[in-house]
Amino acid sequence: MSATERHVARLDYAAGAQSATNFARALYDLTAGFGKVWVWSTLAWQDIKLRYRGSVLGPLWLTLTIVIMVGSMGFLYAKLFHMDVKTYLPFLTVGMVFWQMIQSTITDSCSCFVQSAAIVQQVRMPFSIHIYRMICRNLIVLAHTVVVIPIVLVIFHRPISWEIVLLLPALALLSLNALFLGIILGMISARYRDVPPIVQNLVQVLFFITPIFWAPEQLGRWAAVSQFNPLFAAVDILRSPIIGPHFVPYMSWLVMTGVTVAIGAVALPMFSRYRARIPYWV
Amino acid sequence: MPHIRLRDVHVAFPIYQGASRSLKKSLVASSMLGNLSKNEANNRIVVQALNGVNFDVEHGERFGIIGANGAGKTTLLKVLAGIYEPTSGSCVVSGRISSLLDAQAGLDPDATGRENIIMRGLYLDIHPSVMREHAAEIATFTALEHYMDMPVRTYSAGMMMRLGFAASTCIMPEILIMDEWLAAGDAQFIGKAQKRMEEFVERSSILVLASHSMDLLRRWCRRGIFLHHGRIQFSGDIESVIEAYDDFVHRNSGGEL
Numbered sequence: 001m002s003a004t005e006r007h008v009a010r011l012d013y014a015a016g017a018q019s020a021t022n023f024a025r026a027l028y029d030l031t032a033g034f035g036k037v038w039v040w041s042t043l044a045w046q047d048i049k050l051r052y053r054g055s056v057l058g059p060l061w062l063t064l065t066i067v068i069m070v071g072s073m074g075f076l077y078a079k080l081f082h083m084d085v086k087t088y089l090p091f092l093t094v095g096m097v098f099w100q101m102i103q104s105t106i107t108d109s110c111s112c113f114v115q116s117a118a119i120v121q122q123v124r125m126p127f128s129i130h131i132y133r134m135i136c137r138n139l140i141v142l143a144h145t146v147v148v149i150p151i152v153l154v155i156f157h158r159p160i161s162w163e164i165v166l167l168l169p170a171l172a173l174l175s176l177n178a179l180f181l182g183i184i185l186g187m188i189s190a191r192y193r194d195v196p197p198i199v200q201n202l203v204q205v206l207f208f209i210t211p212i213f214w215a216p217e218q219l220g221r222w223a224a225v226s227q228f229n230p231l232f233a234a235v236d237i238l239r240s241p242i243i244g245p246h247f248v249p250y251m252s253w254l255v256m257t258g259v260t261v262a263i264g265a266v267a268l269p270m271f272s273r274y275r276a277r278i279p280y281w282v
Numbered sequence: 283m284p285h286i287r288l289r290d291v292h293v294a295f296p297i298y299q300g301a302s303r304s305l306k307k308s309l310v311a312s313s314m315l316g317n318l319s320k321n322e323a324n325n326r327i328v329v330q331a332l333n334g335v336n337f338d339v340e341h342g343e344r345f346g347i348i349g350a351n352g353a354g355k356t357t358l359l360k361v362l363a364g365i366y367e368p369t370s371g372s373c374v375v376s377g378r379i380s381s382l383l384d385a386q387a388g389l390d391p392d393a394t395g396r397e398n399i400i401m402r403g404l405y406l407d408i409h410p411s412v413m414r415e416h417a418a419e420i421a422t423f424t425a426l427e428h429y430m431d432m433p434v435r436t437y438s439a440g441m442m443m444r445l446g447f448a449a450s451t452c453i454m455p456e457i458l459i460m461d462e463w464l465a466a467g468d469a470q471f472i473g474k475a476q477k478r479m480e481e482f483v484e485r486s487s488i489l490v491l492a493s494h495s496m497d498l499l500r501r502w503c504r505r506g507i508f509l510h511h512g513r514i515q516f517s518g519d520i521e522s523v524i525e526a527y528d529d530f531v532h533r534n535s536g537g538e539l
Binding site for chain 1 (some may be wrong): 294295360363364365366367368381383387389390392393397398401404405406407408409433453
């Protein structure tokens with residue numbers, strides 16, 4: 001496509017048309033936005049660079065933060081839960097690394113459009129770019145924290161299996177989830193400014209009731225209940241390929257696929273219907 | 283060929299008051315049946331910013347927009363730039379478009395001058411590698427060579443403006459949409475900026491310029507419209523549009539405009 005054609009497609013809109021064209025425009029936004037890898041990846045890197053500008057360790061702080069947290073929590077909770085540090089610490093490390101990504105993706109979803117208000121109101125670009133930027137930023141952060149996992153595995157002599165390759169589809173599935181979540185939370189938060197603090201508080205609470213720093217088995221006969229917690233499923237599809245599955249293997253994949261389909265079914269119609277309102281809201 | 287077609291474009295602009303921005307108000311209102319609370323939550327002002335605007339601009343044309351403050355000029359430019367989608371009607375803009383609505387907007391104070399140039403490129407759909415080639419030229423033009431790697435927040439207001447202006451005008455668009463004439467700055471810079479701006483405009487295929495300066499409109503535009511309360515009050519060649527606007531201002535002087 002030449003530059004001109006692209007712009008024609010981008011601006012050739014007729015308001016008041018049927019929802020079919022609205023939907024087509026929303027899909028175009030999502031695919032064209034994704035195609036602009038160089039835009040959202042550059043912006044995401046810029047975000048990281050700015051966050052650590054002037055600090056000596058820079059993004060290494062991301063790595064260090066995880067080390068400090070796991071190091072201090074690991075021994076204490078192993079004691080409190082009467083668990084072997086050799087099993088508990090790797091479990092905690094893997095869980096925390098991925099939980100941090102999930103948590104910050106959820107809270108960042110709320111700010112993805114509001115944060116880009118200056119751009120949204122000055123130039124035309126696919127709205128989805130702001131969501132891809134947010135997802136990419138969180139994946140970059142993950143790349144800095146994930147290095148702690150192999151170190152811990154080596155220290156505690158934990159073998160890894162072929163299942164490690166499942167990390168890739170798991171990250172892809174969660175990224176798709178993040179896209180839908182970015183649409184839903186990003187748009188609602190732009191319209192209703194009370195939503196971001198509500199979400200932040202909720203996520204904080206969910207952290208404690210989700211088996212991340214405690215194992216689902218500790219619930220005894222209620223353990224299976226946690227299997228249906230979507231946040232557990234999200235952590236589990238990333239955690240079990242590394243340190244082995246809990247009770248029902250692959251159940252979390254099922255739950256997570258279901259969740260993705262469900263929030264996608266909300267996000268896509270919502271994006272089609274209200275996408276054009278975003279510049280008025282931010 | 284680049285062109286612009288506007289057909290019966292309406293834009294209704296909801297202004298959310300502090301109250302209706304809150305989720306609680308909306309939830310409470312929808313759970314109660316009383317009309318009163320419902321009104322309170324929907325306590326928003328809808329501004330009809332554009333009201334059935336029609337016009338075409340063809341390749342090679344220079345198009346001016348005149349109107350008092352609040353006439354809908356900026357809204358119209360944002361519709362042309364593709365930022366606002368019309369509430370009803372259709373707007374077709376075909377061609378590589380660049381909207382210089384506010385050259386300084388979007389500068390990140392914490393990023394360096396060089397990084398801001400790259401980011402401006404991203405917003406204008408220009409690849410960082412292309413933008414990097416232009417960085418040297420921008421640095422020379424703005425005389426900011428020694429400041430390129432310093433955060434923009436350390437710049438003076440004038441330096442920021444120079445950077446924003448130069449970064450926005452380094453790539454030629456087919457369709458240029460401008461809210462007021464961009465070139466400004468201190469005495470030294472303004473001459474250079476003026477020249478760059480003129481080149482920029484001359485090489486674009488279509489110019490749409492909204493301005494309060496009749497001299498500027500006379501100089502650059504052949505044709506135009508006079509907007510009032512979101513409607514086209516008069517359209518035609520630029521002289522007659524300016525005349526109609528002047529008449530209107532005189533008739534209404536003393537009264538509210």
